[in-house]
Amino acid sequence: MPSETTMRTAMQAYLDALNNRDVARIIALFAEGGTVEDPVGSGVHDARPGLTRLVGGLPDGATFTLDxxxxxxxxxxxAMAFTVRMVLDGKPIQIRSLDVMQFDDEGLITEMKAYYGPSDITS
Structure with a gap:
């Protein structure tokens, strides 16, 4: 079982990599066969292509800040609660998310679920 420190370090690395648009670093945090559901209810996807699409779709200047x-x-x-701030189509928006991750014994992420709904997306 991974230690608390290992899990916290991996989650902070994930957030840092999102802020730096470092897809390779994000992918390296996930175990082979790891999954992503972002947001929950939108379907479960293989982490590697799912995260590549997610990060590739971020507008320039998007920031991820722990709450x-x-x-x-x-x-x-x-779990970590954070806010994403970005500008889409000239309009500033923010998304408040709670990401829950499961880890394997080596401290790699096996599952990531992002919890946010329509009322968590504001301008």
């Missing part, structure tokens, strides 16, 4: 410290568990999961 609270990353939370770990007694098991192999952790």
């Amino acid at each position: 609270t410290p990353i939370r770990a568990s007694h098991g192999s999961g952790a």
